[in-house]
Amino acid sequence: MNQELVSQFTQKAQAVSAIVTEVKSLKDAYAYAVDVCLNKEACQLLPSGCGEAVSDEAAALCETKAGERVIAAPSLDDKQFKELSAAAKKAGIKLVKDGMRNHLAGIDIGFCVADLGLAETGSLVLDSSSEDLRLSTMVSEINVVVLPLSKLRATSYAAEDELLTMMRRTPNYLAFITGASRTADIERVLAIGVHGPLELHILLWRDA
Secondary structure (H helix, E strand, C coil), rough: CCCHHHHHHHHHHHCCEEEEEEECHHHHHHHHHHHHHHCCCCCCCCCCCCCCCCHHHHHHHHHHHHHCCCCCCCCCHHHHHHHHHHHHHHHHCCCEECCCHHCCCCCCCEEECCCCEECCCEEEEEECCCCHHHHHHHHCCEEEEEHHHHHHECCCCCHHHHHHHHHHHCCCCCCECCCCEEEEECCCCEECCCCCEEEEEEEEEEEC
């Protein structure tokens, strides 16, 4: 693996507030996701937090979230899901694989493995043709994505053939993720987490 590409990707991703960490195996990635889930604050998406006055509906959600943690991992294969499930169960965390529409207000961590990484912009590419994967990466409070370094490319041009192959599949939905969700549409004030996760954690996995 070209270390210059890894360094460039890391710098570009961190520049847009992504948290980048190297892991030695998927097992380490599962442990990382479980640890982030256990240590995150409940109800991070509620602007007032759980300690302030909120609507009855928000209060009910706060009470529910205080007692339950949820990781969504719809794109993992059966073996990977079983391994993550074992780690989550040991920590008392609920793991879901499908039916994301039933968990739209309660996903703490969205977990998946990226199809490609682009060093030029620090971006992740996900084949998000699955609605469950789209939802898990959009409505989770924290998105944890594993990037196999064998899938890291210098630029989108270097990944052209692979991107074209993915785009020829039907149905097709490619997602390019660069940093945590952000917008400055409202009075030019930067806001994080408005259109997606509050945090993006990228786990660089030296898979080869």
